Amino acid sequence: MIEFQQVNKAYRVGGRDIPALHATDLTIEAGQVYGIIGHSGAGKSTLLRLINRLEEPSNGRIMVAGEDTTALNAEGLRRFRQRVGMIFQHFNLLSSATVADNVALPLRLAGSANRQQIAARVASLLDRVGLSDHASKYPAQLSGGQKQRVGIARALATEPSILLCDEATSALDPHTTGQVLQLLSEINRELNLTIVLITHEMDVIRRVCDQVAVMDGGRIVEQGTVADVFLHPQHPTTRSFVFGSESAEDQADDFGHVSGQILRLTFQGESTFAPLLGQVARETGVDYSILAGRIDRIRDLPYGQLTLALIGGDLSAARERLAAADVHVEVLRG
Ligand SMILES: Nc1ncnc2c1ncn2[C@@H]1O[C@H](COP(=O)(O)OP(=O)(O)OP(=O)(O)O)[C@@H](O)[C@H]1O
Numbered sequence: 001m002i003e004f005q006q007v008n009k010a011y012r013v014g015g016r017d018i019p020a021l022h023a024t025d026l027t028i029e030a031g032q033v034y035g036i037i038g039h040s041g042a043g044k045s046t047l048l049r050l051i052n053r054l055e056e057p058s059n060g061r062i063m064v065a066g067e068d069t070t071a072l073n074a075e076g077l078r079r080f081r082q083r084v085g086m087i088f089q090h091f092n093l094l095s096s097a098t099v100a101d102n103v104a105l106p107l108r109l110a111g112s113a114n115r116q117q118i119a120a121r122v123a124s125l126l127d128r129v130g131l132s133d134h135a136s137k138y139p140a141q142l143s144g145g146q147k148q149r150v151g152i153a154r155a156l157a158t159e160p161s162i163l164l165c166d167e168a169t170s171a172l173d174p175h176t177t178g179q180v181l182q183l184l185s186e187i188n189r190e191l192n193l194t195i196v197l198i199t200h201e202m203d204v205i206r207r208v209c210d211q212v213a214v215m216d217g218g219r220i221v222e223q224g225t226v227a228d229v230f231l232h233p234q235h236p237t238t239r240s241f242v243f244g245s246e247s248a249e250d251q252a253d254d255f256g257h258v259s260g261q262i263l264r265l266t267f268q269g270e271s272t273f274a275p276l277l278g279q280v281a282r283e284t285g286v287d288y289s290i291l292a293g294r295i296d297r298i299r300d301l302p303y304g305q306l307t308l309a310l311i312g313g314d315l316s317a318a319r320e321r322l323a324a325a326d327v328h329v330e331v332l333r334g
Pocket residue numbers: 011012013018019020038039040041042043044045046047200
């Protein structure tokens with residue numbers, strides 16, 4: 001478990017303290033994939049780098065597996081960092097070393113394994129990330145996705161219990177992003193690894209995370225399960241990530257030229273696939289048009305989110321009927 005207790009961080013620039021993270025409490029349970037999303041400058045990198053003490057907190061305590069990391073001495077910190085792997089947006093591989101040597105590096109630095117043990121561990125890590133045939137290549141000979149796989153193998157070399165991902169897929173195309181996220185999901189399950197990732201892309205959170213925190217202006221402004229936060233966003237920043245605008249009024253304004261009541265319906269689980277709209281329209285005499293919508297999955301949970309204009313018939317009966325079928329109804333314009 002990772003626990004922030006009233007942690008804040010200010011950077012000293014030109015004799016002045018610039019706050020990057022305001023006093024923050026945060027708990028990340030072991031084995032979770034925890035996503036942190038926010039716009040540029042929100043404080044995501046600062047929060048992530050505090051976990052392995054690449055940044056020192058200005059105040060507060062950070063507990064990892066019951067240990068106060070802010071109290072570690074140099075040797076304690078060296079050992080602690082072996083338990084916390086990290087991968088980066090631009091991979092940070094050594095260009096003059098082969099793939100195998102890049103992966104071996106943390107093991108050599110740890111100094112606890114002999115050459116044979118290191119070779120065996122590197123072979124098994126490269127096999128795990130699907131790069132066994134590329135061991136002797138140099139980073140420049142690899143695609144972006146392959147480089148990130150090397151980064152992941154290197155991060156796993158010392159058998160960490162936590163993996164920190166700093167915008168790990170931001171430099172990759174959508175297809176390769178999907179493959180790398182799939183790999184992260186697999187290692188989370190197989191190794192019971194806690195993964196903390198930062199991103200500015202909702203899709204990354206939706207595909208792999210269990211929990212999410214939304215950051216804005218150096219604060220966590222909303223957090224919870226991905227389904228709760230993304231299907232029922234409360235804070236304007238979260239709403240802007242999910243819906244593209246900060247308030248229901250702004251969203252309704254997009255459809256100023258459309259007449260009728262404007263509702264947003266959120267379906268989740270099996271109700272996503274039920275032929276409900278047709279039934280409700282027949283039963284209540286309400287006509288509807290679909291103005292916007294998305295049907296997708298949050299990890300394995302199917303969901304749908306539809307913006308509808310409703311005209312005529314018994315509108316309140318239609319809304320009651322939808323609510324009774326476990327559909328969340330939000331009125332954008334009454
Ligand atoms: N080393 C530093 N020295 C001074 N200020 C910094 C430093 N690192 C970050 N900051 C400032 O702290 C604030 C938070 O930055 P941080 O990099 O944590 O945000 P972020 O959400 O990760 O942004 P991005 O997505 O652009 O990387 C910003 O105002 C930034 O300018």
